[in-house]
Structure formats: C-alpha cells, structure tokens
Amino acid sequence: MNETPISDVTDTAAWVASYRARETQRSDALFKDPLAKVLAGSWGETIAEKNKTFGAEWYIIIRTHIIDTFILNALKSGVDAVVNLGAGLDTRPYRLDLPKDLLWIEVDYPRIIEMKESKLQGESANCRLERIALDLSLQDKREELLESINGRAKKILVLTEGVLPYLTEDQVASLAKDLSRQSQIEYWIVDYFAPGMIRTLGRSTNRKQMQNAPFQFNPSHWNKFFADSGWSLKEMKYMLSEGRRLGRNPPLPALGRLGFRLLPHFLQEKIEHLSGFALLEKS
Numbered sequence: 487m488n489e490t491p492i493s494d495v496t497d498t499a500a501w502v503a504s505y506r507a508r509e510t511q512r513s514d515a516l517f518k519d520p521l522a523k524v525l526a527g528s529w530g531e532t533i534a535e536k537n538k539t540f541g542a543e544w545y546i547i548i549r550t551h552i553i554d555t556f557i558l559n560a561l562k563s564g565v566d567a568v569v570n571l572g573a574g575l576d577t578r579p580y581r582l583d584l585p586k587d588l589l590w591i592e593v594d595y596p597r598i599i600e601m602k603e604s605k606l607q608g609e610s611a612n613c614r615l616e617r618i619a620l621d622l623s624l625q626d627k628r629e630e631l632l633e634s635i636n637g638r639a640k641k642i643l644v645l646t647e648g649v650l651p652y653l654t655e656d657q658v659a660s661l662a663k664d665l666s667r668q669s670q671i672e673y674w675i676v677d678y679f680a681p682g683m684i685r686t687l688g689r690s691t692n693r694k695q696m697q698n699a700p701f702q703f704n705p706s707h708w709n710k711f712f713a714d715s716g717w718s719l720k721e722m723k724y725m726l727s728e729g730r731r732l733g734r735n736p737p738l739p740a741l742g743r744l745g746f747r748l749l750p751h752f753l754q755e756k757i758e759h760l761s762g763f764a765l766l767e768k769s
Contacts, residue, residue: 496574496594496595496597496598497529497533498533498574498648499574499575499594499598500525500526500527500529500530500533500575501526501530501533501534501537502530502546502574502575502648503522503523503525503526503530503574503575504522504523504526504530504531504533504534505534505542505543505546505547506519506522506526506546506547506550506577507519507522507523507526507530507531508534508543509547509550510522510523514733516547516548516550516551516732516734517550517551517554517581518581519577519581520581521577521580521581521606521609522575522577524605524606525575525577525601525602525605525606526575527605530575540737541736541737544729544734544736544737545725545761547734548725548728548729548732548734549647549648549677549725549763551728551732552723552725552728552762552763553645553647553675553763554578554582555723556675556721556723556763556765557578557582557643557645557675558582558583560643560673560765561584561585561588563641564640564641565641565642565643565672565673566587566588566589566639566640566641566642567588567589567590567591567635567638567639567641567642567643567670568588568589568590568591568642568643568644568645569591569593569632569635569642569643569644569645569671570590570591570592570593570644570645570647571593571594571622571644571645571646571649571661572593572594572622572646572647572648572649573592573593573594573598573617573645574594574598574647574648575598575601575602576592576647577606578590579592579611579612579613579615580606580609580610580611580612582612583612584612584613585613586612586613586614587613587614588613588614589613589614589616589638589639590611590613590614590615590616591615591616591617591618591635592615592616592617592618593617593618593619593620593622593631594617594619594620595619595620595621596619599617599618599619600619602617603617618631622661623657625660625664628661628664629664632664632665632667632668632671633668635668636668636669636670636671637670639670640670641670641672642668642670642671642672642673643672643673643674643675644665644671644673644674644675645674645675646661646674646675646676646677647675647677648677649677650676650677650703651677651679651701651702651703652700652701652702652703653702653703654702654703655702655703655704655705655711658703658711659711659714659715662674662712662715662716662717663715663716665716665717666715666716666717666768666769667716671768672767672768673720673765673766673767673768674717674765674766674767675763675764675765675766676712676763676764676766677761677763677764678708678722678761678762678763678764679703679704679708679760679761680708680759680760680761681704681705681706681707681708682704712766713769716768716769717766717767717768717769718766718767718768718769719764719765719766720764720765720766720767721764721765722762722763722764722765723762723763723764724758724759724760724761724762725760725761725762725763726757726758726760726761727758727762728762
C-alpha cells in the first residue's frame, strides 16, 4: 500500500474540502459550504488528520474567502462567465449568490468530475453550471477547449485555485499564453508566493506525505513572469493581512506572535507579503 495518504495531486481536492467542511461547522464561519462534507468524505478527513502541515487549514479558509470576494466583485464589472480550471471539489456554483444566467464551467481530471457528478446528483446550482473532464496538461485539447469557451461569453474570468504551485514554470507560462490569446478572457485569479517561498514550504511540509504532489512553481520575478505572458496585476490580497482584517490570525504560539510584533516594521511587512492571491487582467 502507498505509505502516504496523498497518491497524487487530485487527492488534495478532498483534503481542501475537508477544511471547508470544518469551517462550515464554526459559529463564526467566514462562509458556509454544506456540500463540502459530502464531497470530502472520510478520505478527505483522513488526509487532513494525517497531514499536519502547519497553518494549512488557516490558509485554505482565508484563500477561499479571498477568492469569493474576487469573484463577486468581478461579476459587478460585467463578467458573464467563470472558467474554473482544476476545479477540484469546489462548490461555489452552489453556495455563492450568483446570477442565474452566469455561465460557470468546471474543468478537471475525469476522476474528479465523475466523483462530483455522482456525489452532487440531485443538487441544483445557482447558475448555468457545466463540467468538462480534461487533463489540462494536454495542450492541444486545452487550446480547443479555451477557444470553444471564448465564443460563448463576452467577459470571462478564469480561476486556478491552488493549481499553479504544482506546475513547472514552463507549464504555467504555456497556460498563461493560451489564456491571453483568447479575446474574451479578461481576468485570471492565481496563487501568489514571494520568490523562494515555495522552497521554504517544501522544507516545512511533510515531504513523505506530499512526495506525490510537490510544489514546483517558483519564478524569481513573479510580476515579470506573468507580464511576459500578457498579464498584469490588478489587485493583490495578502494572506496575513486578510487574516488579520477578518479576525483570523494564523495559529502561531504566543511566543511567535510576540516575536513578530518585536520585528522592525519593514520585516513585518516583508513577512506579510510572502503569500496571497492575485487578480490578474490581460495586459
């Protein structure tokens, strides 16, 4: 048997869903996701229990809230389609207050799509939801898909939540250029990690448990990397800053919190800007 509870990157979807299910049970929940427990199942909870990566649950909850905010604000600007690449077990089409005529397309591995179709059978989405089973690493198929979606909307937002860190720089650059070539794709939500942060995370996580789903994307100049592929930064929300604003500080021990407050301001700011989520717009 496999010695790690994560056999490949698709298992991280169940892991993430288990954290959303836990958040839903809180009296002060930042969001409610009643379908997360159904999707995570016992496997997702097993992964969460065995993978004790420090701050992982806090990170997932804050990033979920940030992305919710980006999406709802983008809809106000005229976005009429959302394309969720590597959608995993996300349930935003069911839990967010969305326009009924909004087109929402989820794309992921056949294994994920089949599981969602099965477990969510009978549930009704709040918008026009479609699911497409596709390995996004197949560039020709990916380009065909993007071209077909491009002709169905006027202003498209693309979401890749927790996807880019698992890709190589070449793979991310290829995807970025494919997206920028589509005339109706206007916005893109992506993970942000400061240069070198991915290596730090790789050292701090349980390597044995994450060996089948390692982080790889680590450009030395983040803004320039995306600018070279046709994208510019529209808005950035940093994890620590958003957590503090929402009253959800990371689970640091008292000594760690005290140590942070004693740091010079410029170092505090540097630490606060180590990770976040960005809303990109086509250059």
